[in-house]
Amino acid sequence: MSTHIAAAPGEIADTVLLPGDPLRAEWIARTYLDDVTCYSRVRNMLGFTGTYQGTRVSVQGTGMGQPSLAIYVHELLAEYGARTLVRVGSCGSMVEHVRIRDVVIGLSAATDSSMNALRFEGFHYAPTADFSLVRGCVERAEAAGTTFHVGQLFSTDSFYHDRADLSDRLRDYGVIAVEMEAAALYTIAAKFGARALSVCTVSDNLVTGEQTTADERERTFGEMVELTLGAVSA
Numbered sequence: 001m002s003t004h005i006a007a008a009p010g011e012i013a014d015t016v017l018l019p020g021d022p023l024r025a026e027w028i029a030r031t032y033l034d035d036v037t038c039y040s041r042v043r044n045m046l047g048f049t050g051t052y053q054g055t056r057v058s059v060q061g062t063g064m065g066q067p068s069l070a071i072y073v074h075e076l077l078a079e080y081g082a083r084t085l086v087r088v089g090s091c092g093s094m095v096e097h098v099r100i101r102d103v104v105i106g107l108s109a110a111t112d113s114s115m116n117a118l119r120f121e122g123f124h125y126a127p128t129a130d131f132s133l134v135r136g137c138v139e140r141a142e143a144a145g146t147t148f149h150v151g152q153l154f155s156t157d158s159f160y161h162d163r164a165d166l167s168d169r170l171r172d173y174g175v176i177a178v179e180m181e182a183a184a185l186y187t188i189a190a191k192f193g194a195r196a197l198s199v200c201t202v203s204d205n206l207v208t209g210e211q212t213t214a215d216e217r218e219r220t221f222g223e224m225v226e227l228t229l230g231a232v233s234a
Ligand SMILES: O=P(O)(O)O[C@H]1O[C@H](CO)[C@@H](O)[C@H]1O
Pocket: 019, 020, 021, 063, 064, 065, 088, 089, 090, 091, 159, 178, 179, 180, 181
């Protein structure tokens, strides 16, 4: 057991899907995996292991925001030997053409977090996804006819931001969607030489004000999870 995950050695797969919401972790495991076991209920941040078409896969909730995700990702990498980590999250679109229900594959992640500012002092690190995972997800999305976009995410520390003008500026420089974890995931995975990617379903569009219903979220999260599982089990 690590500090925040109650799994015994060997109970967590090399490949781990990372939804922010622990109930989404349970839904993914029970909907898509066979032979599922729950390895951790610490703080209700549920974790499961099962198989997808013969490949062993775990699903671990991370909570919201980079400090929370960083705890789980660090322990998965440092104590359980995880090698491939894919966040399966929701995001807000920052541009009109990236519509609700579309899938965003996060090539890189800008951030307003102080985590990397402290880690790299005066240097500005560019948190970047693993290319083989990006390619695998793109191929799966194309084959499935999923509407998807590949681009830069904004991993913010503040869901409720006082400075919307600053995210507008990021949009002017090519950022397409906002979420709260990808930058920490890419950075910590790189430190451990592991592969990482964030795939997100657009739950709301900050330009048009459109939002998905709970039903739509479940259905479209399914598309994202299927293409991700297909990519990691290929
Ligand atoms: O749906 P999840 O994976 O939690 O992701 C998004 O939703 C949460 C905010 O509501 C943040 O964690 C953000 O990144």
